[in-house]
Amino acid sequence: MKRTALHIAIIFMILLVAAFFTLRALSDLGYLPGRVYSAEDFGIETLQSPRDADGDGLDDYTDMLLAARARIESAPQYVSAYYAGGYPPEGEGVCTDVIWIAFRAAGYDFKALVDADIAARPEAYTAITTPDPNIDFRRVRNLRVFLAAHARSLTCDVEEIDQWQPGDIVVYAGHIGIVSDKRNRRGIPYIIHHGSGTGAEENAITHDEIVGHYRWEG
Numbered sequence: 513m514k515r516t517a518l519h520i521a522i523i524f525m526i527l528l529v530a531a532f533f534t535l536r537a538l539s540d541l542g543y544l545p546g547r548v549y550s551a552e553d554f555g556i557e558t559l560q561s562p563r564d565a566d567g568d569g570l571d572d573y574t575d576m577l578l579a580a581r582a583r584i585e586s587a588p589q590y591v592s593a594y595y596a597g598g599y600p601p602e603g604e605g606v607c608t609d610v611i612w613i614a615f616r617a618a619g620y621d622f623k624a625l626v627d628a629d630i631a632a633r634p635e636a637y638t639a640i641t642t643p644d645p646n647i648d649f650r651r652v653r654n655l656r657v658f659l660a661a662h663a664r665s666l667t668c669d670v671e672e673i674d675q676w677q678p679g680d681i682v683v684y685a686g687h688i689g690i691v692s693d694k695r696n697r698r699g700i701p702y703i704i705h706h707g708s709g710t711g712a713e714e715n716a717i718t719h720d721e722i723v724g725h726y727r728w729e730g
Contacts, residue, residue: 549695558693559677563730566619572730573679579617580610580690580704587710598623598646607688607706608650611681614690623649626658636661656683656724663726670718673699682717683724
């Protein structure tokens with residue numbers, strides 16, 4: 513009986529330890545809610561852009577962050593479609609729409625910038641055979657080419673937590689989003705993105721392999 517009780521106790525302890533580490537891993541991966549941290553909790557200075565392109569009293573990075581958040585909070589439906597004129601109707605769109613909306617809030621015509629770059633450097637956009645202003649600025653692969661040429665390229669390693677700032681842009685193979693000012697307990701930032709449904713601001717920046725991390729400097 514004593515040996516049986518001891519075995520039960522050992523198994524119980526093993527299960528407790530396994531449950532602890534499982535919950536911790538799920539929390540780190542963003543599958544469980546937890547305390548939200550900020551850069552200041554880790555002694556990281558939050559950068560402000562030296563530019564205020566739209567003259568609204570907010571720097572570009574803050575404008576981009578707040579606009580991306582407002583976009584997601586408006587609960588747009590995920591609809592992937594082609595639109596004459598390029599822009600989707602209010603209330604629907606995809607991940608790339610978060611980007612041009614963030615740029616617009618900061619005072620930039622992102623569509624015009626991308627279209628102009630495609631015209632000036634067509635050889636850089638290897639995925640484009642015939643330019644189409646109605647859709648080119650809403651394709652992740654094109655945005656990666658544009659940002660690599662015109663924004664500051666930064667580390668893709670999320671463990672370098674001091675290198676990630678609100679308003680930065682993170683790019684995956686087929687997805688894109690804006691870096692939040694919220695962080696998890698390890699200091700890794702949240703992402704603001706529209707991956708499905710109505711989008712989210714969540715602890716999920718490592719949901720896929722990051723292929724680009726950029727900071728717009730005007």
